[in-house]
Amino acid sequence: MSVSAIEIAIKLYRRLWSPLFAIAVLGLIGASELPFLSDEERSVLRWVSLPLIIFLVVFRLIEAAVQAKVQLKWEATFKAGRHQKSKTINKKREFPAALYLISVLVAALGLSLIFLVPAGYQSHLLQSRASNWPYTMGEVIRAEVVYDEGFDIDDRKVQPQIVTQYFVNDRKYITREIHFNQSSSWRFSDSYAHAMTKKYALGTRVRVYYKPDEPYVAVLDTSVDWFTYFIILFGAVLFLLGAYWFWLSLRDTYLIIAQLVSNLRNKHKTENDH
Known part of the structure; x- marks a missing residue:
């Protein structure tokens, strides 16, 4: 596969990720809520939507990790004195307020699914305890x-x-x-x-x-329903995704502060030279 074909595939994936994720979530909800579906149709819809959600979330985490690794590599080369004139690296950074907000909301949603939804960890804990009664x-x-x-x-x-x-x-x-x-x-x-x-x-x-x-x-x-495990797993994935985005926000904030300190030092040095 040529490089251009790979780039086209990546662009297509990024465009389709959001609608595919929305369709998968709606499909999973519909498997339980739509009254006109038969049990067989519900089962098929459930087992198509669930793996698709897991695949999309895991793939997005991998993509984010790769992008972070590439960015850190470029920043490391910049600190070593290479590509000092690179516009990409020297561009002004903005405070990641939106990413902070999104990361906290996603992580909170994940924890809520795990601990506050009755069918989540509460159900698992109660059913597990009951098995020993x-x-x-x-x-x-x-x-x-x-x-x-x-x-x-x-x-x-x-x-x-x-x-x-x-x-x-x-x-x-x-x-x-x-x-x-x-x-x-x-x-x-x-x-x-x-x-x-x-x-x-x-x-x-x-x-x-x-x-x-x-x-x-x-x-x-006293058995634990499969849906309980799904709620816990999905909540854990959302929490990890939110935590990872929060870490990216902290890293960007650190880079902003480092850039400001570096600019102040350079300005002070320039004034002293003159």
Whole structure:
């Protein structure tokens, strides 16, 4: 492949990065929110959008690292006394206020996804702790599919409602939780709800994992959903991206200060020579 072809490919990639990233994010959201998609279409859309998002973010990080390395190399040669007349290096630097703001917002968004979104680290932590809780056998006393019509019949959401009765130290308790963050199980497709009501059918004997010091806190399923891992991974990528941009901002600020100090020294030296 010729150099010109590579340059064209790079320019095309840079032009398409933003729309491709937006399409991938919208596709991932649509896989959960669009009511007219079948389960198979949701699965395909999800597994196309997710790898595309990861690829675009990782590729952008690699590109930023390469650009930073090239820039540092040029600046090192400048300090060594080469290319002192280079317009690229001698151009006036501007304070990276916008990059500071963007980096902080992106890093904050990443941390928010990890720690503040209920389906993120909170869910992982609660589910992991529940897997180490003691369990007792309980009985499903209600298993039905409930609907939330919303403002439009096309926006109808579906959720399984499983009520389980269990005993701890001869005291009766009832839990309506299959897993923590039960509110996240509202879906447009009813296949998940029917699958849960089939798995936890009326009269089924099931394991109930309860908190030792608070037996009324209990769940039936202690596994961690794949979406939780995605939220944590995506949040971590955003945080690292924001942290890297913040580091670039700090480096540019240092170079601005160094340039100002150098200019003042040169000015002072020139005045002394005269």
